[in-house]
Amino acid sequence: MAAAGGPGPTCVLGIDLGTTSVKAALVTGTERGLALAQSCSRETQAYSDSPGAAAQGMEQDVQKIIKALNECLAALPQQQLQQVTHIGISGQMHGVVFWKSDKGCRWSEGGPGPAFEADRVSHLVTWQDGRCSPAFLSSLPLPQSHVSLATGFGCPTIFWYSKNSPDFLKAYDAAGTIQDYVVAMLCDLKKPLMSVQNAASWGYFNCRNKSWNTDILKKSGFPVHLLPEVGDPGSVAGRTTCAWHGIPKGAKVGIALGDFQCSVYSCLTERTDAVLNISTSAQLTISMPLGFQPPEAPDPSSAVTYFPYFNGDYLAVAASLNGGNVLATFVGMVAQWAQELGFQVQESAIYPRIIQAALAQKHSKLSIHPTIFGERHLPELLASVSSIGASELSLGHVSRALCRGLVENLSSMFPVQHLQELGVTRVLGSGTALARNEVLRQEVERIFPFPVVYGKDVDAAVGAAMVMFHRK
Numbered sequence: 001m002a003a004a005g006g007p008g009p010t011c012v013l014g015i016d017l018g019t020t021s022v023k024a025a026l027v028t029g030t031e032r033g034l035a036l037a038q039s040c041s042r043e044t045q046a047y048s049d050s051p052g053a054a055a056q057g058m059e060q061d062v063q064k065i066i067k068a069l070n071e072c073l074a075a076l077p078q079q080q081l082q083q084v085t086h087i088g089i090s091g092q093m094h095g096v097v098f099w100k101s102d103k104g105c106r107w108s109e110g111g112p113g114p115a116f117e118a119d120r121v122s123h124l125v126t127w128q129d130g131r132c133s134p135a136f137l138s139s140l141p142l143p144q145s146h147v148s149l150a151t152g153f154g155c156p157t158i159f160w161y162s163k164n165s166p167d168f169l170k171a172y173d174a175a176g177t178i179q180d181y182v183v184a185m186l187c188d189l190k191k192p193l194m195s196v197q198n199a200a201s202w203g204y205f206n207c208r209n210k211s212w213n214t215d216i217l218k219k220s221g222f223p224v225h226l227l228p229e230v231g232d233p234g235s236v237a238g239r240t241t242c243a244w245h246g247i248p249k250g251a252k253v254g255i256a257l258g259d260f261q262c263s264v265y266s267c268l269t270e271r272t273d274a275v276l277n278i279s280t281s282a283q284l285t286i287s288m289p290l291g292f293q294p295p296e297a298p299d300p301s302s303a304v305t306y307f308p309y310f311n312g313d314y315l316a317v318a319a320s321l322n323g324g325n326v327l328a329t330f331v332g333m334v335a336q337w338a339q340e341l342g343f344q345v346q347e348s349a350i351y352p353r354i355i356q357a358a359l360a361q362k363h364s365k366l367s368i369h370p371t372i373f374g375e376r377h378l379p380e381l382l383a384s385v386s387s388i389g390a391s392e393l394s395l396g397h398v399s400r401a402l403c404r405g406l407v408e409n410l411s412s413m414f415p416v417q418h419l420q421e422l423g424v425t426r427v428l429g430s431g432t433a434l435a436r437n438e439v440l441r442q443e444v445e446r447i448f449p450f451p452v453v454y455g456k457d458v459d460a461a462v463g464a465a466m467v468m469f470h471r472k
């Protein structure tokens, strides 16, 4: 990890509120640089029903996300938590959660000290939500933003509620991403604060002048009072208003960040590096030259978008909706089939078996285009399978073809030739799905003609902590 930036903090807590799991990391500053002292992760199991959004909804129970966060912190050493002076928080982008500003959580005394649970809070409508159909999106006003609108983005989701369920919004006076919600609870912010990174992921945000398209939104009856204040990534949102899991009151809390920017931050050292992250979703990212400004108007047909990074820089990112979530769906399908055949198989037991089976099948003619969730630039193009030979139907063949398809899909969104033209010389791998799956790593190394480095201790939680060390 890079060296600390000056006399600053000595122990920072980094948090990533991901789509599948919460990660927490304690990072310390030493004379030899930054070191990961402890880490913990807990699956949230937060997926919940989506009242009113029918089958396209994809919502998560915020109580369960905060429960997983509390479990992670309770598992970290108290003695080190007591040394924490700064907290960096990242999380799944695009999604929106609503809360009542003075009743968003309930604090209580627990074993390791005060902790909060979610209270008057809605479900989190996540980036995977599909309630905003292409027809609905085209009925919305054109944004003054370089980022195209997509379902699962905060502003289109708020528009959906204001048009389909206006009474729902009357119960809340604050909104943000799940990571903005946690920052607001820790610092008791009356008005949520959101970084440019997350504002860009909501839509209707002009990155050039760092402001919401308020006039456009107002004219269309959008509840602009729900839009958070916006600040720069790396800035401090406030201080903790009470002790938290042993962390002393007054700890500085950074403005919440995007998970994929923090994954990149945890490992990107050279401008010639590309970062390939496979978690629930998947991203292939490179940093743009200093001073780069994205085009004025979005190109909805482009697989690559430009997202704010730090210090006014941008990342070019092929952000796939199909990553570890496709493997998770396949594992769920195998478990369901086994149950229908009369066998009970734990999903956690299936992962190692499909990976082992695929490792035994180095080659497979079977071809799977895995986009069961579509892509933002091609929402109608769902998954397909071809070259199905009678000898290619083992669990190993299918699992190998699925992993290959995921990596090939990312590579089709950001082609190798384009990476080479941009001067990429190395690929840095990150994300749990990649770290835990040798077959995925083999396919990455087969498809990308660059050295592939899998960083140790690289993920969004570590990245969020590193940002707090390096802020000026």
Ligand SMILES: Nc1ncnc2c1ncn2[C@@H]1O[C@H](COP(=O)(O)OP(=O)(O)O)[C@@H](O)[C@H]1O
Residues within 6 Å of the ligand: 017, 018, 019, 020, 021, 022, 278, 279, 280, 281, 323, 324, 325, 326, 327, 328, 348, 351, 352, 431, 432, 433, 436, 437
């Ligand atoms: N036991 C396992 N072995 C291999 N991969 C796994 C296992 N459990 C989960 N995964 C993969 O990890 C992905 C979730 O990664 P994670 O980093 O927790 O996601 P996020 O950061 O989006 O919350 C899942 O989508 C799944 O594909």
Ligand SMILES: O=C(CO)[C@@H](O)[C@H](O)[C@H](O)[C@H](O)COP(=O)(O)O
Residues within 6 Å of the ligand: 017, 018, 019, 020, 091, 092, 093, 094, 127, 201, 258, 259, 260, 279, 280, 281, 282, 283, 305, 307, 317, 319
């Ligand atoms: O769409 C983009 C970026 O535009 C994605 O990278 C998006 O940030 C991620 O899918 C979400 O933040 C979820 O990330 P994760 O939970 O899969 O780590």
